[in-house]
Amino acid sequence: MTSTPRPDLSPPGRDIEPEQLRLLVRVARLYHEQGVRQPQIAADLHISQPRVSRLLKQATRLGIVHTVVTVPTGVHADIEEQLKSRYGLRDAVVAEVPVGDEDRLMTVLAGAAAAYLDATLHGGDDIGLSAWSASLLATVEAMRPKRPAVANNVCQVLGGIGDPTAQMRATRLLTRFAEVTGGQPLFMPTPGLVGSPHLREALTQDSSVAQIVSTWQSLTLLLVGIGALSPSPLLRSSGNAITEEDQQELREHNAVGDVCLRYFDADGHLVPSRFDQRVVGITPEAMMRVERRLGVAGGPDKHAAIRAALVGGWVNILITDLDTAGALLA
Incomplete structure (x- = not known):
């Protein structure tokens, strides 16, 4: 997973409040870059675990998070x-x-x-x-x-x-x-x-x-x-x-x-x-x-x-x- 600083957010992304975007980025970075598990993220940010899961899915949908699969040598x-x-x-x-x-x-x-x-x-x-x-x-x-x-x-x-x-x-x-x-x-x-x-x-x-x-x-x-x-x-x-x-x-x-x-x-x-x-x-x-x-x-x-x-x-x-x-x- 990689995070991008300036995702090209198309509607409905442009309609998201700045504070919501900050929360999306924070949750995405904690999970994908720092390896913090979802229950711990929920506890640290005082939000529910189901909401953490929804935010992670939303971050992927909006282009904040991109999935990259690197194929090892010898695998075709x-x-x-x-x-x-x-x-x-x-x-x-x-x-x-x-x-x-x-x-x-x-x-x-x-x-x-x-x-x-x-x-x-x-x-x-x-x-x-x-x-x-x-x-x-x-x-x-x-x-x-x-x-x-x-x-x-x-x-x-x-x-x-x-x-x-x-x-x-x-x-x-x-x-x-x-x-x-x-x-x-x-x-x-x-x-x-x-x-x-x-x-x-x-x-x-x-x-x-x-x-x-x-x-x-x-x-x-x-x-x-x-x-x-x-x-x-x-x-x-x-x-x-x-x-x-x-x-x-x-x-x-x-x-x-x-x-x-x-x-x-x-x-x-x-x-x-x-x-x-x-x-x-x-x-x-x-x-x-x-x-x-x-x-x-x-x-x-x-x-x-x-x-x-x-x-x-x-x-x-x-x-x-x-x-x-x-x-x-x-």
């Missing part, structure tokens, strides 16, 4: 607001990667996502988690335990069985997230991708799988990565990666990226393909019913995929880096 609130407005997001967080330190992109995004979750998880959530996202794995490792618990259930929304080493990382992701949030971990005991639509149908009819699938209807928060058309190293090593033949089919349908192996085009529309019928995971319809859909992604190779995910509404909360945010707003 204006860009976040632009992203929210442009893409109709519930929220956005833009993290800045130090110049010359671009290899720390994943660490920076993970730290920003962990801080966001720490601030916004308050209890009672049923949370869905994608198993094959390096950005989510890094996020979960950066999170601090919450006490008391802030989640009821932590559900895997994409099949997690694959190569033993990669599967261990996916299991670690869900287990660790359940530990820090206090939720009950619910594992998806299937691969994320199977050989045929018939096999996918048979797996989802299994009682243990059907039980997990039923929990997706009550999710209140979904945490996902956003993938480009080329599979990530984690997905490639998992045994769930798409083949070159699958990639060619997706290219022919103009796919640019995916969320939970659901591939979409540049306009965010689901790409109809034989590949999509073999995915054992949350459906696009169930995904869109989740109120908060948080995506953690950044980097030049994902600009097109992230934009399409926002346009298509696949995510409505975005954690990204400053360069990617600039590309999304360009």
Whole structure:
């Protein structure tokens, strides 16, 4: 707060008596410059506390007091607001990667996502988690335990069985997230991708799988990565990666990226393909019913995929880096 010696008082300010103006200035200076609390001001000036509150509001309205918000270095609130407005997001967080330190992109995004979750998880959530996202794995490792618990259930929304080493990382992701949030971990005991639509149908009819699938209807928060058309190293090593033949089919349908192996085009529309019928995971319809859909992604190779995910509404909360945010707003 700053005080100004000669405010430009427009009507009704010009009609205020000089003594009233002096009282306004005195109260404003005591409160904003000297840090005197309202009850003490009321006692010192022998006026009521409600009157002190009214005088402070009047001082702001008349221009005697101006509010100035100084944005700290590294906080990009204006860009976040632009992203929210442009893409109709519930929220956005833009993290800045130090110049010359671009290899720390994943660490920076993970730290920003962990801080966001720490601030916004308050209890009672049923949370869905994608198993094959390096950005989510890094996020979960950066999170601090919450006490008391802030989640009821932590559900895997994409099949997690694959190569033993990669599967261990996916299991670690869900287990660790359940530990820090206090939720009950619910594992998806299937691969994320199977050989045929018939096999996918048979797996989802299994009682243990059907039980997990039923929990997706009550999710209140979904945490996902956003993938480009080329599979990530984690997905490639998992045994769930798409083949070159699958990639060619997706290219022919103009796919640019995916969320939970659901591939979409540049306009965010689901790409109809034989590949999509073999995915054992949350459906696009169930995904869109989740109120908060948080995506953690950044980097030049994902600009097109992230934009399409926002346009298509696949995510409505975005954690990204400053360069990617600039590309999304360009």
